Amino acid sequence: xxxxxxxxxxxxxxxxxxxxxxxxxxxxxxxxxxxxxxxxxxxxxxxxxxxxxxxxxxxxxxxxxxxxxxxxxxxxxxxxxxxxxxxxxxxxxxxxxxxxxxxxxxxxxxxxxxxxxxxxxxxxxxxxxxxxxxxxxxxxxxxxxxxxxxxxxxxxxxxxxxxxxxxxxxxxxxxxxxxxxxxxxxxxxxxxxxxxxxxxxxxxxxxxxxxxxxxxxxxxxxxxxxxxxxxxxxxxxxxxxxxxxxxxxxxxxxxxxxxxxxxxxxxxxxxxxxxxxxxxxxxxxxxxxx
Amino acid sequence: xxxxxxxxxxxxxxxxxxxxxxxxxxxxxxxxxxxxxxxxxxxxxxxxxxxxxxxxxxxxxxxxxxxxxxxxxxxxxxxxxxxxxxxxxxxxxxxxxxxxxxxxxxxxxxxxxxxxxxxxxxxxxxxxxxxxxxxxxxxxxxxxxxxxxxxxxxxxxx
Numbered sequence: 001x002x003x004x005x006x007x008x009x010x011x012x013x014x015x016x017x018x019x020x021x022x023x024x025x026x027x028x029x030x031x032x033x034x035x036x037x038x039x040x041x042x043x044x045x046x047x048x049x050x051x052x053x054x055x056x057x058x059x060x061x062x063x064x065x066x067x068x069x070x071x072x073x074x075x076x077x078x079x080x081x082x083x084x085x086x087x088x089x090x091x092x093x094x095x096x097x098x099x100x101x102x103x104x105x106x107x108x109x110x111x112x113x114x115x116x117x118x119x120x121x122x123x124x125x126x127x128x129x130x131x132x133x134x135x136x137x138x139x140x141x142x143x144x145x146x147x148x149x150x151x152x153x154x155x156x157x158x159x160x161x162x163x164x165x166x167x168x169x170x171x172x173x174x175x176x177x178x179x180x181x182x183x184x185x186x187x188x189x190x191x192x193x194x195x196x197x198x199x200x201x202x203x204x205x206x207x208x209x210x211x212x213x214x215x216x217x218x219x220x221x222x223x224x225x226x227x228x229x230x231x232x233x234x235x236x237x238x239x240x241x242x243x244x245x246x247x248x249x250x251x252x253x254x255x256x257x258x259x260x261x262x263x264x265x266x267x268x269x270x271x272x273x274x275x276x277x278x279x280x281x282x283x284x285x286x287x288x289x290x
Numbered sequence: 291x292x293x294x295x296x297x298x299x300x301x302x303x304x305x306x307x308x309x310x311x312x313x314x315x316x317x318x319x320x321x322x323x324x325x326x327x328x329x330x331x332x333x334x335x336x337x338x339x340x341x342x343x344x345x346x347x348x349x350x351x352x353x354x355x356x357x358x359x360x361x362x363x364x365x366x367x368x369x370x371x372x373x374x375x376x377x378x379x380x381x382x383x384x385x386x387x388x389x390x391x392x393x394x395x396x397x398x399x400x401x402x403x404x405x406x407x408x409x410x411x412x413x414x415x416x417x418x419x420x421x422x423x424x425x426x427x428x429x430x431x432x433x434x435x436x437x438x439x440x441x442x443x444x445x446x447x448x
Contacts (some may be wrong), residue, residue: 001314001330001333001352002312003312003314004312005310005311005312006311006312008294008310008311008355008357010357010358016365026352034353034354034355034358035335035353036355038314038335038336038353038355039333039335039353041316043331043334051311051355054357079347102423103422104348104401104420104421104422104423104425105338105349105401105423106335106353106423107348108347108348108349108351109350109353109354129411172388186325190419190422191336191422191423219447228291284389
């Protein structure tokens with residue numbers, strides 16, 4: 001319950017936050033919603049000497065559309081994602097998945113950027129980001145760079161963020177009328193991390209699947225892009241038989257950890273089932289269904 | 291590390307405190323400001339017994355640093371009643387037997403207070419989802435749902 005001692009800074013600009021992070025190096029941690037970091041500090045799993053609180057940096061908040069992309073500030077809270085009309089229209093998978101994250105209080109503090117940057121395979125947004133084809137703007141001492149979500153998740157608590165960098169915003173291409181999405185999350189109870197989850201976004205051209213992204217939650221060291229399952233479906237008229245084949249391919253790409261949520265065999269099979277459910281839902285929606 | 295001076299509004303009153311950065315808001319409320327209604331039921335941010343209202347949002351005060359509350363507007367269970375009159379959510383928890391040991395109740399009340407502002411006429415399913423950040427060992431939740439429904443009707447009638 002009692003975190004270790006640290007020094008606290010609350011910069012009001014990104015430039016100051018980046019300068020502080022450069023000054024303190026790996027002894028520092030950035031504090032966003034604090035609903036992963038503070039729990040780890042309260043258990044002394046993490047004992048940073050410096051906390052750099054991003055909550056007073058206004059440029060990290062807000063959801064807008066510019067240059068054909070939807071831009072989500074990294075400090076946007078989960079409940080702000082859920083409440084966003086723009087996201088409901090342009091990136092509906094994100095608010096739909098956010099409703100399955102944690103509980104109301106946690107969603108008032110926890111941010112999309114923190115959920116992504118934490119690199120926990122149990123978090124939902126990493127797989128969702130793979131499904132929607134997001135990219136991330138990372139700001140550091142040398143300036144900003146934009147990287148794709150695909151390739152950003154490298155291992156447990158390990159992402160493409162380099163030392164001294166802060167995730168600034170998330171860029172998401174908007175959906176079209178023939179895009180469908182689904183997020184299937186198996187969990188023991190509301191507020192728990194997934195036993196297994198699958199996020200799907202696909203676009204049809206006529207009856208043919210034009211593009212498809214599948215992300216898997218909590219069945220590997222990090223969120224997994226199920227490319228082999230996507231390859232089964234892309235360019236095809238999606239049938240139930242192809243969905244079953246794709247789910248088998250997705251299961252083959254998993255490498256779940258055994259814990260209280262289940263053993264490897266169970267989680268693997270649940271990854272397959274979540275994949276089937278998310279694919280069926282996404283397909284129905286792409287065809288104009290609910 | 292030096293202590294920091296913070297000021298915030300608590301139940302309509304300006305308060306100040308001198309806190310170490312690592313002090314959790316729940317501890318400062320309970321131990322420095324003697325507002326012991328909000329409780330601590332876990333150390334993993336699950337139970338919601340510490341729920342208070344910060345800048346018009348429900349927050350678990352065990353998962354926020356007191357230094358982060360500098361400048362905030364906070365409502366705790368001690369501030370719910372006005373002039374000795376129970377707030378509608380308090381009266382409804384009494385009337386519907388929505389508490390037994392009372393340990394989760396301050397957090398439940400503050401969450402219900404905010405939830406009914408977010409969704410004044412919720413369905414039962416809305417209530418269960420909207421109250422899902424608050425655990426109760428005693429009631430089995432059924433009467434808490436009834437209490438929130440009753441409070442909703444009372445507030446609508448006002």
